[in-house]
Amino acid sequence: MPLPDPHTAPRQFLQGLYRTAVEQALPAHRLAAFLPTPPTQPGARTLVLGAGKASAAMAQALEAAWPQNVSLSGLVVTRYGHVPPRAALAAVSRIEVVEAAHPVPDAAGQVAAQRILDLTQGLTESDLVICLVSGGGSALLSLPAQWEGGRLQLHDKQRISRALLECGATIGEMNCVRKHLSAIKGGRLAAACAPARVVTLLISDVPGDDPSVIASGPTVPDPTTCAQALEILQRYAIAIPDALARRLQAGMLETPKPGAAVFARNAVHLIATPRQSLEAAAQAARAAGVAAYILSDEMEGESREVGRVHAALARAVAQHGQPFVRPCVLLSGGETTVTLRAQPVGVSRGRGGRAGEFCLGLAQTLQGQAGVYALAADTDGIDGVEDNAGAWVVPDTLARAQAQGMAVEDYLDRNDAYGYFLALGDLLITGPTFTNVNDFRAILVV
Known part of the structure; x- marks a missing residue:
């Protein structure tokens, strides 16, 4: 026009x-060309997981392009109000779509993130996981970090998130912290999916299109460290619970790094970029x-x-x-x-x-x-x-x-x-x- x-x-x-x-960036126009071939082994599963402001539309595009005779199931979480109209979603029947808060996480996002992790239980080498990831996934996958005998509380994570948003931190800095305060981001979702084959389809919302920064990289290696996350929090004078500070200082909340075996069967595709x-x-x-x-x-x-x-x-x-x-x-x-x-x-x-x-x-x-x-x-x-x-x-x-x-x-x-x-x-x-x-x-x- x-x-x-x-x-x-x-x-x-x-x-x-x-x-x-x-x-140019709509999933309906971009996603189908990047879909993997379905698994061929008898009984193999195709599981779709995802988070982000575009995840519901990505799920819609995937279902429209996926063979009807091939099994498909899964769960994606998007921001409140970012589910396409019901008429547009008529074809989405196999992938569940739920909503949660952004940019400050809420309990709905925590529940959705836990459900996504639970769905990875029992995956085998024959299975395929397609992860649909877009901007906003950092807040929507709000499963706080856990450790022996305790965990980060959601209200503390919400307070830290608000502080990061208000202090002028860059997206890279915010997501470095988010990855180390999470039980699912920073490559941890990929670790949970192993030994299945994982294909991540990304819509980039970050400068430089770094997959490890987009939605805090739930399925890709994380090059950042606990020490860097702690330094960012200290530089912006953001208070954190003592138990969390001790574990960051000791490197006890470290994320899977480049070269880790859990990424051996992973592929990543940027389907739309700024x-x-x-x-x-x-x-x-x-x-x-x-x-x-x-x-x-x-x-x-x-x-x-x-x-x-x-x-x-x-x-x-x-x-x-x-x-x-x-x-x-x-x-x-x-x-x-x-x-x-x-x-x-x-x-x-x-x-x-x-x-x-x-x-x-x-x-x-x-x-x-x-x-x-x-x-x-x-x-x-x-x-x-x-x-x-x-x-x-x-x-x-x-x-x-x-x-x-x-x-x-x-x-x-x-x-x-x-x-x-x-x-x-x-x-x-x-x-x-x-x-x-x-x-x-x-x-x-x-």
């Missing part, structure tokens, strides 16, 4: 690029006669600061035609972070996620630059924990806000991107997309 004219309908043009990026989605959007823009430049699919850092850097580049293009000539669109992806600022007594924190905070920093630095339009959104359709995918920035964003008595600096101080763009009518609301290749940012300069 052709994109709208970027000069007369810039918002619709950018939303078309976002839609193109999302569609780069592929950005390339699809770039191709669509070029087909519409607009030059497209992918800055990076691996951007990290504070969302507002990344927004300010993007704004400086867009202003240079708009004012000087450097380093790119107008009209053009600048595309980027990755996973930025938001560090929540402490608020005075009686002042509550605002609402919003990475995309919204990026847009606040972008708008602040663009200062109403003519000819610059932007859309930042999460490809799963949810920016943080709100109901919007992202937000728009247009040349009159600051002027309209100021007319309502809204200063962008105040909203940045409160981390209240949602409140700012809601008041302007500039939230992008799509609902869950049933995939997840992380941040999508597009800046159009005309």
